Amino acid sequence: MRAVVKPGMHGEELLKQIYFYHARIQENAHLINIKYCVGDSTANRFGRTRFLPSSAYNMLDSIFHWPIDPNRPESGICPVVVVGHARSNVFSILSRTLGIGLWCNRNQAGLASLAYMNGFQYRDPHTACNDAAMTLFCAIQMVLPAHLKPANGEDGKNPYTALGIRSLQDIIDDIEVSSKSQAWSFGTDKFCIRCGRKSHLHFVSKKQKCSFKVKYEHCAVSQKEDLQKAARGHITKNCIFFALRGPEVAVSEEDVATGLGQVILKD
Ligand SMILES: [Zn+2]
Ligand SMILES: [Zn+2]
Known part of the structure; x- marks a missing residue:
């Protein structure tokens, strides 16, 4: 995010x-949180989703090292401000991972309330980028002077439409669309959490979903009928039961290789 001369109404130019x-x-990527913090990792609304191996630290390095002027490296990198809500653990993990010091107070504000107070909809929460985006929108609203953020009416609608002043929601809706053209190159844009291939997504629509034959060894030999059925739904290393139970069903390297070896083309 770069500085602008005038932030615009609702900080549009900044946003x-x-x-x-x-x-x-x-x-x-196959470990979907279905219990404690339910979200849909395919429901990202801002920018583009890409799949990276866990070894791709250079991506993190890169996004924290934007040059102020690419033609003048001596001018240094853009300052980094880490923004979050309910951040207690996140800040300590980030501090350790990046080797930097981050300050954090203990105010645990919920993102749903923050979005409501700032007059925009809290949509598809708990998808990481949506939460990050909505948090940043709130942070920008908080620092804007009052005359740049006219409030919605009691009906929740923008009372200034006739004057050509758009609501924050209108601006966010536009950003959702325009941010889809933001390209970045780390990792791959496709990765199937069912069969592990990088040529397609697991599920695009009911008509368009992964049809590669796969089989999971441990689920296949399970005594439980539902696990036997699930065995055709994923490869060994992408087994959620394996992830949930850990050592109880730990697979050896050989088993993993067998599971992968059984991924075969339908025809
Ligand atoms: Zn697949
Ligand atoms: Zn399984």
């Missing part, structure tokens, strides 16, 4: 400067 990255880690 348009935001660059979005939605990175999913290949090794655990």
Whole structure:
């Protein structure tokens, strides 16, 4: 995000400067959180999703090292401000991973309330990039002077439409669309959490989904009928039961190789 001369109403000019990255880690992309913090990792609304191996630290390095002027490296890198809500653990993990010091107070504000207070919809939460985007929108609204953020009416609608002043929601809707053209190159844009191939996504629509034959050894020999059925749904290393139970069903390297070897073309 780069500085602008005038932020515009609702900070539109600033908001348009935001660059979005939605990175999913290949090794655990199949582990969908269905219990404690339910979200849909395919429901990202901002920027593009790409799949990276867990070894791709250079991506993190890169996004924290944007040059102020690419033609003058001596001018240094853009300052980094880490913004979050309910951040207690996140900040300590980031500090350790990046080797930098981050300050954090203990105010645990919920993102749904923040979005409501700032007059925009809290949509598809708990998808990482959506939460990051909505948090940043709130942060920008908080620092804008009052005359740049006219409130919605009591009906929740923008009372200034006739004056040509757009609501924050209108601006966010536009950003959702325009950010889809933001390209970035780490990893791959496709990765199948069912068969592990990088040529397609697991599920695009009911008519368009992975049809490669796969089989999971441990589920295939399970005594439980539902696990036997599930065995055709994923390869060994992408087994959620394996991930949930850990050592109880730990697979050897050989077993993993067997599971992968059984991924075969339908025809
Ligand atoms: Zn597949
Ligand atoms: Zn399984």
